[in-house]
Amino acid sequence: MNKSNQQKLQRVYLDHSATTPLDPTVLATMLPYFGDTFGNADSVHYFGRQAAAAVDTARRTIASLIGAKHSEIFFTSGGTEANNWVIKRVPYAKQDKGNHIIVAAIEHPSIISATKQMEDDGYKVTYVPVDSKGIVDPDTIQKAITDKTVLISVMLANNEIGSIQPVAEIAKIAKKHGIAMHSDAIQAIGSVEVNVGKLGVDFLTLSAHKIYGPKGIGCLYIRGGQKIGKFIVGGHQERTYRGGTTNVPGIVGFAKALEIAVRDMEKNSTKLAELRDYFVSEILKRIEHITYNGHPTKRLPHNTNFTFDFVEGESLIMSLDLDGIACSSGSACSSGSLTPSHVILAIGVPEEKAQGSIRFSLGKSTTKTQLDYTIDKIVKRVDKLREMSPLFKQFTDGKKLI
Amino acid sequence: MYNETVMKEFASPQNVGAMPDANGVGQAGNESCGDVMKIYIKVVDDVIVETSFLTFGCAAAIATSSMATTMIKGKTIAEALKLTNKQVVKKLDGLPAQKIHCSVMAEEAVQAAINDYKSKVKKSN
Numbered sequence: 001m002n003k004s005n006q007q008k009l010q011r012v013y014l015d016h017s018a019t020t021p022l023d024p025t026v027l028a029t030m031l032p033y034f035g036d037t038f039g040n041a042d043s044v045h046y047f048g049r050q051a052a053a054a055v056d057t058a059r060r061t062i063a064s065l066i067g068a069k070h071s072e073i074f075f076t077s078g079g080t081e082a083n084n085w086v087i088k089r090v091p092y093a094k095q096d097k098g099n100h101i102i103v104a105a106i107e108h109p110s111i112i113s114a115t116k117q118m119e120d121d122g123y124k125v126t127y128v129p130v131d132s133k134g135i136v137d138p139d140t141i142q143k144a145i146t147d148k149t150v151l152i153s154v155m156l157a158n159n160e161i162g163s164i165q166p167v168a169e170i171a172k173i174a175k176k177h178g179i180a181m182h183s184d185a186i187q188a189i190g191s192v193e194v195n196v197g198k199l200g201v202d203f204l205t206l207s208a209h210k211i212y213g214p215k216g217i218g219c220l221y222i223r224g225g226q227k228i229g230k231f232i233v234g235g236h237q238e239r240t241y242r243g244g245t246t247n248v249p250g251i252v253g254f255a256k257a258l259e260i261a262v263r264d265m266e267k268n269s270t271k272l273a274e275l276r277d278y279f280v281s282e283i284l285k286r287i288e289h290i291t292y293n294g295h296p297t298k299r300l301p302h303n304t305n306f307t308f309d310f311v312e313g314e315s316l317i318m319s320l321d322l323d324g325i326a327c328s329s330g331s332a333c334s335s336g337s338l339t340p341s342h343v344i345l346a347i348g349v350p351e352e353k354a355q356g357s358i359r360f361s362l363g364k365s366t367t368k369t370q371l372d373y374t375i376d377k378i379v380k381r382v383d384k385l386r387e388m389s390p391l392f393k394q395f396t397d398g399k400k401l402i
Numbered sequence: 403m404y405n406e407t408v409m410k411e412f413a414s415p416q417n418v419g420a421m422p423d424a425n426g427v428g429q430a431g432n433e434s435c436g437d438v439m440k441i442y443i444k445v446v447d448d449v450i451v452e453t454s455f456l457t458f459g460c461a462a463a464i465a466t467s468s469m470a471t472t473m474i475k476g477k478t479i480a481e482a483l484k485l486t487n488k489q490v491v492k493k494l495d496g497l498p499a500q501k502i503h504c505s506v507m508a509e510e511a512v513q514a515a516i517n518d519y520k521s522k523v524k525k526s527n
């Protein structure tokens with residue numbers, strides 16, 4: 001590839017579920033806190049007070065946007081930390097009652113890896129299955145409950161296939177049994193309404209960088225009165241519940257990003273769903289041997305996920321990358337692993353096909369022109385890889401015999 | 403994660419396609435990832451004159467298929483049998499650690515193709 005070719009290559013970013021670019025308004029809000037207002041929010045002097053005031057305002061903004069009290073918001077280094085915190089420390093705080101945790105089989109690795117560690121430590125974990133569209137049935141949660149269950153965690157929307165879960169219904173069941181309810185709302189926020197009161201959850205995870213905010217900041221909502229052990233200890237930050245110097249610019253940016261996300265939610269979701277539906281229908285029209293994974297309507301407006309038969313996922317991602325198109329095989333966090341996505345397997349895609357599952361996630365800057373370019377390239381690249389695929393040859397040879 | 407040599411080889415792979423008049427075909431698979439590589443050779447007077455491949459696998463697998471089929475072209479079957487995945491990886495200026503196993507398929511598929519040729523020759527004699 002020579003230089004001039006590289007310059008001509010147009011870049012289409014369709015991996016917004018992995019991360020989003022920082023909104024310029026958010027950046028502008030953050031900049032002073034990298035500059036003159038650099039104080040440590042715990043310091044008692046002027047510099048510290050200024051920082052603390054900014055954090056307090058941000059905390060109140062975030063709380064009010066999700067229907068929480070400001071005292072219920074605890075900042076963390078991001079979604080992974082918040083999810084780990086819940087899974088590892090809620091059962092600890094409730095060990096008198098029992099040692100059983102229920103999570104959905106399609107949870108993010110920051111939940112599943114944590115529950116695996118809990119299993120190593122002797123806890124019992126039930127991974128409740130989903131239906132073929134990727135939705136958890138509240139009844140299966142109900143059935144999984146034992147008198148030892150202390151925590152249920154079900155994500156609000158899935159990161160790979162975008163399926164939206166009946167969290168409010170599940171939370172009702174949890175409440176009836178006196179079980180703590182957590183939901184990872186990282187992917188959902190900005191696309192669907194997130195209100196902790198309406199959802200009825202006791203814990204909720206948010207992250208800034210999926211909503212055009214900065215990386216390295218998120219929060220855990222902890223309903224007042226709920227018990228949770230401390231996870232990261234150090235200084236007295238976050239009411240002693242989370243040690244570590246306060247990430248002031250991150251928190252300020254997080255609040256701004258959330259403000260914009262909630263303000264523009266309707267408008268963005270409508271536009272994204274329209275573009276998404278166009279993209280999906282074109283792909284399904286132009287490519288054979290393909291499955292559209294996930295639920296047709298209970299789904300994030302910017303998410304698409306396909307299984308391309310006879311094509312290996314990574315080779316398609318890398319091929320599209322040559323065309324300037326960025327997409328992923330579901331969870332960026334699990335790339336580099338050889339096993340197919342646990343989410344794709346959970347919805348019943350057979351293992352040999354699951355390797356060919358690709359997620360295209362649209363964003364605020366996505367245009368129809370970009371999608372048309374992408375559709376064209378996908379058609380060509382899939383064709384090319386199939387020409388190269390011994391499995392496709394086997395399939396077509398088999399057909400010829402018939 | 404991939405270096406430029408690997409990306410180049412992957413972007414324009416050599417020797418792609420089935421070979422209808424091959425006299426040796428070998429297949430290797432990788433259980434851990436479910437990927438499959440098929441290598442075709444045409445041997446004349448103990449020399450591999452033509453090679454091609456079909457691969458269902460990651461970018462590393464496609465790059466190694468291309469490189470391996472290029473490397474054994476023009477070699478005698480005795481020479482080609484000595485091809486190791488390490489040599490292919492070296493020619494590609496290296497592969498990420500978790501992708502070394504993909505190159506093993508190339509070594510195995512080449513050997514399988516040559517053994518297939520040998521067994522056919524034996525039969526016809």
Ligand code: FES
Nearest residue numbers: 435459460463504
């Ligand atoms: S061939 Fe399977 S991961 Fe490379």
